[in-house]
Amino acid sequence: MATFKNDIILIAGSGDFAFEAANFLTNKKKLNHIILISKNEKISNRYKRIVSSFNLKDIENIIKFIKKRLITKVLIIGYVQLPPINEIRLSLSSKIILSKNFFLNDINNQSKILKKFIESKKLKLLSQKIIFDQLLISNSDQHLKKDHKIIYKNVLKNSLIIKKIFSLNLSQSLVMDGDRIIAIEDIFGTDNMIKKFKNLNKQFKNLVFIKSIKKDQINEIDFPIIGNKTLELLIKFNFKAICLLNKNIIVSNKNTFIENINKSKLSLIVI
Missing domain, CATH: 3.40.50.20 (Rossmann fold)
Incomplete structure (x- = not known):
């Protein structure tokens, strides 16, 4: 800097x-x-x-x-x-x-x-991305649980589709279950999307939360950030994994965020 x-x-x-x-x-x-x-x-x-x-x-x-x-x-x-x-x-x-x-x-x-x-x-x-480069999610942050190999393979198999959605500027986060996209963030934000699964999580066995920058977001003003409050919701509603796109997300309080994931039942996937 x-x-x-x-x-x-x-x-x-x-x-x-x-x-x-x-x-x-x-x-x-x-x-x-x-x-x-x-x-x-x-x-x-x-x-x-x-x-x-x-x-x-x-x-x-x-x-x-x-x-x-x-x-x-x-x-x-x-x-x-x-x-x-x-x-x-x-x-x-x-x-x-x-x-x-x-x-x-x-x-x-x-x-x-x-x-x-x-x-x-x-x-x-x-640029937020440049100033806070130390807080960007990276491939080295990935942490997979042993019983999440199938979930990881599904994410990799659908990675081109996932990246295509973000390139279309539709949303900066979505939820998948297996091969299906079952929720996309709207104007009410990330946490409100996740809270919809309060009464639905038992219907889905392999919920994966995915977040990235959208095509038209700019690094200087609205670069996406994820933090521990969102992580707490994902744990509460029994999500299996978080998937973040490499170098496309700032992680607030990153050390604590990574520690909390490692202590939880969640996997962290970076693509």
């Missing part, structure tokens, strides 16, 4: 990984300031001396605040949804930039538009 000391501003939303990101940048001596765009008590309590809160509707003022600190590197962590353009307080020139390709109901287009807008202000939006 070729940066100088304390030269990154973190724009953070809610969630545990935003707090983890702040700790990571602090340990690397890269964190200059944190801009909160939604409530995050962990960050507010630990980093209150270097935290400023903004509403995303005031994105113009956020940009001005960053530039006054003579910082050009920005890292965004957490879900960012642009408000309707008529609610964003903008200069005329900025409104023109955002208006060109503003599709309110498409999260991926929103991410790309936000990236272009920030870069149009002469700021560098950093």
Whole structure:
């Protein structure tokens, strides 16, 4: 990570990984300031001396605040949804930039538009994938239980189909049972999809949770993350395996995540 000391501003939303990101940048001596765009008590309590809160509707003022600190590197962590353009307080020139390709109901287009807008202000939006390369899932993390050989073979046999689904930009996670895809993540998110199996898990014997980046997700804003809360749900609802695509997922609190998988009855498959 070729940066100088304390030269990154973190724009953070809610969630545990935003707090983890702040700790990571602090340990690397890269964190200059944190801009909160939604409530995050962990960050507010630990980093209150270097935290400023903004509403995303005031994105113009956020940009001005960053530039006054003579910082050009920005890292965004957490879900960012642009408000309707008529609610964003903008200069005329900025409104023109955002208006060109503003599709309110498409999260991926929103991410790309936000990236272009920030870069149009002469700021560098950093890649989550590059900054947190140590937290990416990799082939060496794979851990298979002895009685899951058939499950592993089924995943490998269907790997081209799995990768095709993610390339079609349909979803960033899905569930398989044997050769069948039985659930795809919708707008309500990963954990809500998994919770549907609370009363269905007895009907399926070999549930496999699969996650990857979608085709149109971008590394700077919405790179997919998995953490221990999702893992707890998978264990609770008797999933047999987690399948993650190599170098395409950030694992929050990775050491603990891997330890918890190894202690559980789950296999971790990396393709």
